[in-house]
Amino acid sequence: MARADENNNAIVKEFEENVIAINRCSKVVKGGRNFSFGALVVIGNRDGKVGYGYGKANEVSDAIRKGSEAAKRNIIEVPINGTTLPHEIESKYKGAKVLVRPASGGTGLIAGGAMRAVLELAGIHDVLAKSLGANNPVNVVKATFKAIEGLSSKADVVAKRGVDSL
Numbered sequence: 001m002a003r004a005d006e007n008n009n010a011i012v013k014e015f016e017e018n019v020i021a022i023n024r025c026s027k028v029v030k031g032g033r034n035f036s037f038g039a040l041v042v043i044g045n046r047d048g049k050v051g052y053g054y055g056k057a058n059e060v061s062d063a064i065r066k067g068s069e070a071a072k073r074n075i076i077e078v079p080i081n082g083t084t085l086p087h088e089i090e091s092k093y094k095g096a097k098v099l100v101r102p103a104s105g106g107t108g109l110i111a112g113g114a115m116r117a118v119l120e121l122a123g124i125h126d127v128l129a130k131s132l133g134a135n136n137p138v139n140v141v142k143a144t145f146k147a148i149e150g151l152s153s154k155a156d157v158v159a160k161r162g163v164d165s166l
Contacts, residue, residue, distance in 0.1 A: 015045050015051075018120075019041055020117055022040075023037065036056060036058050037058070038054060039055050039066070039067040040138055041055065041070075042117050042118050043075070044121025045121075046122070046123040049075055049076070050076060050122040051076065052071050052118070053066075053073070053074055054070060076148060078122045081154070082126075083105060084103055084105075084127055085124060086152065087102065087152075090147070091150060094134070096133050096135075096139035096142070096143040097131075098115060098131050098143045100115075100119075100127060100128075100147050101127070101128050102126070102127060104126065107128070108125070109127055109129075110128050111128075111129035112131060113140065114137040114141045114144070115140055
């Protein structure tokens with residue numbers, strides 16, 4: 001059991017955590033209102049690995065903890081080309097639509113809100129990104145992750161085509 005704890009602590013130290021949004025929900029009952037909270041958490045190592053999770057609980061701290069545990073289970077690898085992305089991509093999740101395109105060195109991370117946090121924790125330094133449509137942080141994060149999953153590096157394309165090199 002000690003071995004699992006050591007591995008879990010290593011994961012915690014490796015990844016940086018960012019709380020994107022906290023939602024409060026109230027339920028009216030006979031004695032008054034019961035509040036519950038939902039927390040959207042993004043984790044990343046700033047070197048090509050990023051994950052997100054959504055946790056719900058009756059306390060804010062418990063919701064954040066659950067969200068970060070869910071994020072650790074949902075980590076994906078981001079193909080990075082230098083300090084930017086390999087190619088432009090557009091993605092849609094429900095009402096949120098995101099457009100992410102690579103930028104030349106020194107441009108910086110030009111993105112807003114939830115997309116900025118995801119791309120920052122993924123370790124992408126030069127990118128132009130635009131969130132179109134809905135501004136719901138949960139859907140924007142999911143659309144951003146869908147876009148990242150749709151990216152393919154030069155090595156992936158070469159291997160898929162079965163060519164020596166491009």
